[in-house]
Amino acid sequence: MSSRKFLAPVVVLSLAAGYALVRAQQGPIKESSETVAKPRGKKSDAEAAKDEKLPSKFPTKKQDLPKDMPTFRSDATTVSVDVAVLDTKGHFIPGIPRGNFRVLEDNVPQQVSSYVTTEAPMTVCMVIEFSNLFQRYWSETWYQTLTASYGFLETLKPEDYVAIVAYDMRPEILSDFSTDKSKAQEAMQRLRIAAFSESNLYDALVDTAERMQDIEGRKAIVLISSGIDTFSRLTFDKTRKALQNAGVPIYAVGLMQALREWYDARGGLGPIQRLDFLQADNQMRTFSSETGGQAFFPRFYGEFPQIFRVIHEALRNQYSLGYQPSSQARDGKFRKIKVELVNPATGEPLRITDEKGKPMKYKVIAKAGYTAPREVE
Numbered sequence: 001m002s003s004r005k006f007l008a009p010v011v012v013l014s015l016a017a018g019y020a021l022v023r024a025q026q027g028p029i030k031e032s033s034e035t036v037a038k039p040r041g042k043k044s045d046a047e048a049a050k051d052e053k054l055p056s057k058f059p060t061k062k063q064d065l066p067k068d069m070p071t072f073r074s075d076a077t078t079v080s081v082d083v084a085v086l087d088t089k090g091h092f093i094p095g096i097p098r099g100n101f102r103v104l105e106d107n108v109p110q111q112v113s114s115y116v117t118t119e120a121p122m123t124v125c126m127v128i129e130f131s132n133l134f135q136r137y138w139s140e141t142w143y144q145t146l147t148a149s150y151g152f153l154e155t156l157k158p159e160d161y162v163a164i165v166a167y168d169m170r171p172e173i174l175s176d177f178s179t180d181k182s183k184a185q186e187a188m189q190r191l192r193i194a195a196f197s198e199s200n201l202y203d204a205l206v207d208t209a210e211r212m213q214d215i216e217g218r219k220a221i222v223l224i225s226s227g228i229d230t231f232s233r234l235t236f237d238k239t240r241k242a243l244q245n246a247g248v249p250i251y252a253v254g255l256m257q258a259l260r261e262w263y264d265a266r267g268g269l270g271p272i273q274r275l276d277f278l279q280a281d282n283q284m285r286t287f288s289s290e291t292g293g294q295a296f297f298p299r300f301y302g303e304f305p306q307i308f309r310v311i312h313e314a315l316r317n318q319y320s321l322g323y324q325p326s327s328q329a330r331d332g333k334f335r336k337i338k339v340e341l342v343n344p345a346t347g348e349p350l351r352i353t354d355e356k357g358k359p360m361k362y363k364v365i366a367k368a369g370y371t372a373p374r375e376v377e
Contacts, residue, residue, distance in 0.1 A: 077324065077325055077328060077330075077372070077373060078113075078322055078323070078324055079105075079322065079323055079324070079325060079337075079370060080320060080321070080322050081103065081320075081321045081322070081323075081337060081339060081366050081367060082218075082292065082318045082319070082320050082321075082366065082367075083101070083318060083319040083320075083321060083339050083364060083365065083366045084313075084314040084315075084317065084318050084319075084364075084365040084366075085319070085341065085362055085363075085364055085365075086310070086313065086314060086362060086363055086365065087360055087361065087362050088360075088361050088362075090306070090309065090310030090313055090314075091313060092313045092314070092316075092317035093352060093360075093362060094117065094317065096319065096341065096350075096352075098112060098115040099344045100341050100342060100343070100344065100350050101115070101319065101321060101339060101340075101341065101342075102339070102340045102341075102342045103321060103323055103337065103338075103339055104337070104338040104339075104340070105323075105325055105326070105327070105335050105336070105337055105369075106327075106335050106336055107336075107338075108326055108327075110323040110324075110325060110326060111323055111324070111326075112321050112322070112323050113322050113323050113324060114320070114321065114322035114323075115319065115320070115321055115322075116319075116320045117317075117318070117319045117320070118317075118318075118320070119316050119317050120217060120218050120316060121157065121159040121160050121161070121217070121218065121316075122160050122161075122217070122218035122219065122220065122312075122315040122316055123160070123161040123162075123177060123212075123215055123217060123218065123219040123220075124156070124160065124161070124162050124163075124219070124220055124221075124222055124315075125162070125163045125164075125165060125177075125208055125212060125220075125221050125222070126149060126152065126153075126162065126163070126164050126165065126184075126221075126222045126223075126224065127165045127166075127167065127171070127204055127205065127208050127221055127222065127223045127224070127225070128145065128149055128164070128165065128166045128167070128191070128223075128224045128225070129145070129166075129167060129168070129199055129201070129223075129224060129225035129226060130145065130166045130167070130168060130191050130194050131167075131168035131169075131194050131195075131196060131197060131198060131199040132168070132194040132195065132196060132197040133168075133197050133198070133199045133226070133228070133230065134199070134226050134256070135194045136194060137192070137193055137194070140259055141226075141255070141256055141259070142194075144255050144256065144301075145191075145224055145255070146188070146191065147301060147304070148224050148253070148255060148304055149188060149191075149224055150188065151304050151305070151308065152222060152304075152308050153181060153184055153185065153188070155305075155308045155309075155312065156181065158179060158181075159179060160179065161177045161178065161179055162175075162177065162178070162179075162181065162184050163175055163176055163177045163178075163184075164184050164187040164188065165204065165208055166190075166191060167199075167200060167201070167203075167204035168194065168195060168196040168197075168198055168199060168200070169195075169196040169198040169200060169231070170200065170203065170204075171200075171203065171204040171207050171208065174187035174188075174190055174191075175187035197230075198230050198231045199225070199226065199228055199229060199230045199231075200229060200230065200231050200232040200233075201223075201225055201227065201228065201229040201232065201283075202229050202232035202234040202235070202236065202238075202239040203232040203233060203234055205221070205223065205239065205243060205250070205287065206234055206239055206242045206243065206246075208221055208248075209221065209242065209243050209246035209248045209250075209291075210242065210246050212246065212248045213245075213246040213247060213248060218315045218316060218318065219248060219249070219315075220248065220249045220250070220251055220293060220311070220315055221248055221249070221250045221251070221293075222251055222253075222311070223250060223251070223252055223253075223284075224253065224255070225255075225284075226254075226255070226256060226277075226280060227252070227254055227277075227280030227281060227283055227284045228276060228277070228280045229280075229283075236283065239287075240286065240287070240290060241334075243287055243290065243291050244290055244291065244334065244367075244368060244369060244370075244371070245370075245371045246291075247291070247292075247367055247370065248291060249288075249291050249292045249293035249315075249367070250287045250288045250291045250293040251288060251293040251294055251295075251296075251311050251314075252284035252285070252287060252288040252293065252294070252295040252296065253295070253296040253297070253298065253307055254280070254281050254284055254295065254296065254297040254298075255298065257297050257298065257299045258299040258300065260277055261299070281295075281297060289368065290367075290368040291367060291368070292365055292366050292367035292368070293314075293365075294310070294311075294314065294365065296310075314365060321339070325372075327372075329372065330372060330373050330374055330375035331372055331374065331375075332371065332372060332373070332374030333371070333372055334369055334370070334371050334372075335369050335370060335371075335372055336368060336369040337366065337367060337368060337369045337370065338366075339364050339366040340364065341362075341364060
């Protein structure tokens with residue numbers, strides 16, 4: 001492992017050839033009740049200078065402090081929430097003022113103390129299912145898995161960090177985080193012949209998310225998988241809790257959708273197999289929504305580029321909000337977070353319009369909550 005510890009957000013892509021199958025842009029903003037979304041213009045010199053002063057994405061190693069250096073301890077807890085506001089086409093909506101964000105913790109409004117919006121590189125870990133359960137050599141799902149994996153790699157920018165993890169019975173780190181995309185390409189060459197017929201999704205996700213939880217900046221897990229778990233030691237509920245605590249966004253793309261429909265129409269899927277796939281899709285939706293990511297279920301190869309673009313928009317462009325919870329109790333309980341866009345004068349939902357003055361539909365993406373620290377006796 002490199003000095004940059006393995007940690008990152010998650011995107012899930014599911015490709016299964018049957019169940020063992022029988023197998024928003026800078027523009028004039030109205031602070032009150034309406035925001036106008038317009039294409040983003042070139043940054044001014046002042047804005048560019050401000051961006052240069054932003055903290056580095058990755059934490060540096062702690063330096064040894066002099067023995068006589070005074071130390072301080074604060075009991076206050078600060079919560080950071082990365083928020084993406086996207087229109088119906090997955091485009092990021094920029095220029096929303098700080099006053100239009102309302103953060104609720106367990107339905108109690110919080111005072112936003114920090115607000116930053118930037119476009120930054122991202123750190124992505126691709127978690128790829130590669131099992132004999134679905135990815136048999138030269139099968140349709142084997143081909144889809146590699147097509148999606150290589151396709152996403154090609155969309156990354158030179159400054160992005162990427163790591164590759166493949167899993168069947170257990171997760172294996174094929175390449176650690178690096179901006180050198182050739183290392184990721186070399187790691188992908190190892191995905192040829194699948195070994196085991198187990199697909200332990202829960203264990204692979206939790207292991208990856210926990211390794212990534214201390215990484216700062218834009219991060220996510222891109223999971224390319226059928227979404228089915230066969231033999232994990234973790235249960236679904238324990239996996240949900242662990243992923244919520246890790247706070248790494250998971251972007252789930254459920255593949256094999258068209259193939260499943262084809263088999264189902266011809267009687268190739270029994271009621272139990274059909275239920276297993278529906279459950280797999282719901283699991284990916286749950287993991288992604290509760291970690292602040294998204295889930296996609298494409299039926300055609302042509303949908304991949306749009307999915308990858310939406311992921312990039314959501315990760316590169318975010319509003320970073322910070323607040324000190326009104327409740328500073330160190331009880332170790334999970335606290336739900338909800339972020340809304342409102343008109344501060346009336347408290348009503350914020351109305352965003354396009355250049356022609358027509359109202360735009362949008363969605364706010366943020367993590368579902370966090371676990372409060374527990375007092376150590």
